[in-house]
């Protein structure tokens with residue numbers, strides 16, 4: 001792992017801010033990156049360096065929702081609003097066993113769907129969305145999920161985030177998926193200043209080759225879930241600390257930071273991490289098996 005730069009050292013080409021209370025520069029204390037005069041070329045280089053470091057750290061990064069076809073991923077992504085992928089993965093096997101395609105789900109008794117997806121929260125609204133979504137798929141797309149962004153975003157309950165998840169992972173069309181983790185990290189990396197998901201998508205798209213968009217999305221979200229948490233980022237155990245203008249926002253002591261890591265990086269999960277690193281092609285399967293063991 002790269003050794004972190006000093007907490008208050010500015011990045012090359014940036015202007016050092018004055019330290020605030022607790023020795024943390026004011027911008028960092030406010031959660032904002034400190035890079036103020038970086039050229040677009042410098043920003044691109046740094047962004048791509050971060051992507052390479054994340055690729056080395058998470059060679060097993062993948063979509064964490066379980067699916068076998070575009071329909072299942074579309075439904076799982078709709079269900080993932082306001083809940084965890086783990087919870088969604090717990091309910092979808094039964095849901096897809098009962099309703100394997102849009103026609104079956106469009107004709108389902110809503111109360112039966114509600115019962116199955118209850119654990120994901122907002123289950124009444126989600127059921128309404130799923131039935132409306134499947135009805136539209138049957139009526140206008142012959143029961144087949146369309147593979148174009150402009151069609152997907154017209155479906156009930158499907159925004160750009162969901163559409164990009166489906167395009168990137170079920171159709172192989174590059175897409176940047178801006179969820180809460182991606183947005184937070186893009187701001188911490190100084191890739192964007194925006195809070196608006198569509199603007200973030202455009203800002204980040206400028207920094208990377210299109211072919212990298214889908215895997216970049218997975219890696220950034222993986223990093224957000226495991227290391228760069230919303231409240232207590234584990235800066236002292238972060239593989240991109242050298243290139244992150246927000247270094248110092250979280251715990252910088254390496255031993256304390258290591259305790260903040262989650263999932264396969266958490267202390268005690270070395271065997272799972274080793275398995276994921278050794279069998280990257282089976283990462284989704286290994287993750288599912290480990291989740292079943294925890295339940």
Ligand code: SF4
Pocket residue numbers: 188227228229233234235236238239240241244245246247248249250
């Ligand atoms: S955990 Fe890493 S990516 Fe997040 S703020 Fe700290 S150094 Fe930056």
